[in-house]
Amino acid sequence: MQRRHTDRKQYFRETAETSENYYLPYINLLKPVTGRERVLEIGCGEGGNLLPFARRGCKVTGVDIDRQRTEQAQSFFSGHANAVFSHCDFLEYPLPGSERDKFDIIILHDVIEHVACKEAFLAHVREFMAQGGVLFVAFPAWQMPFGGHQQICRSRFCSHIPYFHLLPNTAYVWLLKHVGHERADAVRELMSIKECRTSIERFELTTRRCSLRIGQRQLWLVNPHYKQKFNLTPRKLPAALSAIRYVRNFFSTSCFYLLQLQPSADVENQVSDSRRDAFGTPQACFRRPHGVFITC
Template sequence: MQERHIDRKRYFEEQAQTSEKYYLPYVKNVLGNLPTRVLEVGCGEGGNLLPFAERGCETVGVDIAALRIEQAHAFFAEKKQKGMFVASDIFQLKELAGRFPLILIHDVIEHIGEKSRFLSDMKCYLSAGGVIFVAFPAWQMPFGGHQQIARGKVISHLPFLHLLPVPIYQWILKQSGEEKGTIEELLSIKKTRCTIEMFRTVARQAGYQIVDQQLYLVNPHYEIKFGLSPRKLWKVIASIPYIRNFFSTSCFYVLRKASL
């Protein structure tokens, strides 16, 4: 496992810096303004929400992992920022319905099995004219299987490993001494993976129009992680279905409920 996945304070700081420099400006540029209320589903420690809170936005983060929510409260308190964080399944929080002009779903959709239903059900939390910002790694990109969460140094840095057939992939993980829980999580991601074509299809099925799409050859988050300058995917490659998945380390989308 890469060190940043163990040191959650460091992970929080890195997420906050990337959100400050890339996620927030992207959303603001697409919308023309910055919404005053923001919900993040699968917020983890809340790093993505910090720049929004620092600009006076009302921020709400929801995550099923209670420990992550505890850390979000602690990290926001250290920064002297306000934020509401709840450990829950988002769909149990009906009191939040209709409140948000902006919802963030960052590195979450690739973990969801019923993607169309998930996105469809998210619509009830949007306020009139609200949008959803979704970001995810294309499945076929070098680390689209999230193998960086593996504890083995070789496995966690081995590109394209997740594209192997399930039996071979599982055997390699076991032989490398990965814990049962880690293996199950990695195999689960392989099952629920998300390609660009799949996402565009389920977004339409769920009743959304795609307001904007931006594919990255070099993920903006790699700047803080690896010192690499973000680079958008070449337009020619970005226009080629399936092939583009191998080159898209991060996919940004803004969705709005489609007009009837």
């Protein structure tokens, strides 16, 4: 486990800088940030991603299920009256009462890979999007070298082995327990991520089912945040490799998407039917295996 995972002030500064240099400019491609926008981040952690937007005058809202993270965010944003943070499960966060209560920009960074029922979750997120707004989603492709988030392991050995999260479950758990000596709660969380794994193809299918249009996509060979983490120069995945289905997952350390609303007369019926067909009852769709987001 890196020091940045325990020094949250350092982590806050790092995420804010990456957001300033990469996330905000990417969002600008479809939604120029003028300072008048309402911005929501789901799974916000300490709120580092929101700082560049708050500095520009945007009204920012962060939601996270971890109380300690939101308390830290409130402390870090003490000088910004335009920032609000809520400790709750986003699936229980009150729906907007009107169009003016919706958000122009929604950020979902390194969260979707922790969500079990992605279709129901994105359908819920969709309810918070204003007309003309964008949803910025970023996640590591499951098959990439550290797609299992094994970098959060306390064991130096386990945290540095690429691709070993792709082992069969039995072998993976054995290594975590008997070689890495990881705690039981860490093993459960890593197995939860394995169960919730997100490939590029699965994610894009889910967006179509939720009537969300892909406005922009950028796959990264070297994740922009690796500049802060490892002092590596960010590199985009070559276009030719980005076009090869399934293979591209092994090389995409981060996948950036800008999603927009795709109006449809029967969106509600389509989403409702797909929830029941894919997952059973709607109530079950909204449950995550362990009810937590991890910031990595």
